Amino acid sequence: MTDHRAVPAPRDPHAFIAGLPKAELHVHHVGSASPRIVAELAARHPDSKVPTDPEALADYFTFTDFAHFIDVYLSVVDLVRTPEDVRLLTYEVARDLARQQVRYAELTVTPFSSTRRGIDERGFMDAIEDARKAAEAEFGTVLRWCFDIPGEAGLESAEETTRLATDDRLRPEGLVSFGLGGPEIGVPRPQFKPYFDRAVAAGLRSVPHAGETTGPETVWDALNELGAERIGHGTSAARDPKLLAHLAEHRIPLEVCPTSNIATRAVRTLDEHPIREFVRAGVLVTVNSDDPPMFGTDLNNEYAVAARLLDLDEQGLADLAKNAVQASFLDEPDKAKLAAEIDAYTAAWPAS
Ligand SMILES: O=C(O)c1cccc(C(=O)CC[C@H]2O[C@@H](n3cnc4c(=O)[nH]cnc43)[C@H](O)[C@@H]2O)c1
């Protein structure tokens, strides 16, 4: 008879991950609208083409390529029409993060997409700030903002985003960083240099998307032209050993979003995802969810994916969570506090 005790049971990391205190560094504001939030917004605006039935919504959130993803994304943007919609979305996104034990999140917000659709800029800023403060008080989750330029919308969007991010009368207290999103093909990064220079001069940190749908040269441009301190995705960096060595040497973290890369068809399968190459090259890897409901994922699932791809045990998962703390724009005392919370949780595992 086989002694089953001799065969270690495969570890199921889900329970550990569910309780692990985490930081989320790459997650989009509108892209975090859950079916529950979409239904609530659609009830306010019944002329929308976004389906509210969860099954139809799951079909709607199945993408043929990155361009299709952006079309669908913008149809959800169209659902957010008033400052009260912005507040609801932001507050409910924070609730969903808190449920996953996310203690700190840098949420990528695209103010241009809202102001060009007619939302008053003062109303927009007040709505996100009001939700941020309520979320921290009620859920204990600290939110910070990254304002991103939707690059494909042209330099008008870059000018407007920079103005909103640097005007002292408008700039929200929770704003820490400046980004660049949307499609990369046909949208060269260097043209955004003057806008990033102004944002950095105003004290914001540079975190553009790069190398999600184009090659490693876009990551080099993000580093050399935009002064990137972290890279959103950076997937194609795996094709350039010199770039990997540079990222490792200069401790430039990657915001890796594995399920997103499959959903937008930037990478064919999870097993082909370059996250292992990044770790092997000594790059500081953080794991993130990007647009979780649109990609049928959440941050906990991304940690489970990473555990499988990187063969992580509980300590490995705790180290991954601490990578995000280290790569975050929290101040040093708050980083130490969150890292200590992760250590205490891990030391007490399995909880009795
Ligand atoms: O708002 C507009 O009117 C508009 C006009 C032209 C182009 C755009 C965009 O390209 C918006 C892109 C939008 O997508 C967000 N996003 C969400 N997930 C990702 C991602 O994985 N990679 C790149 N961008 C992403 C981004 O934050 C922008 O808000 C808009």
Ligand SMILES: [Zn+2]
């Ligand atoms: Zn993104």
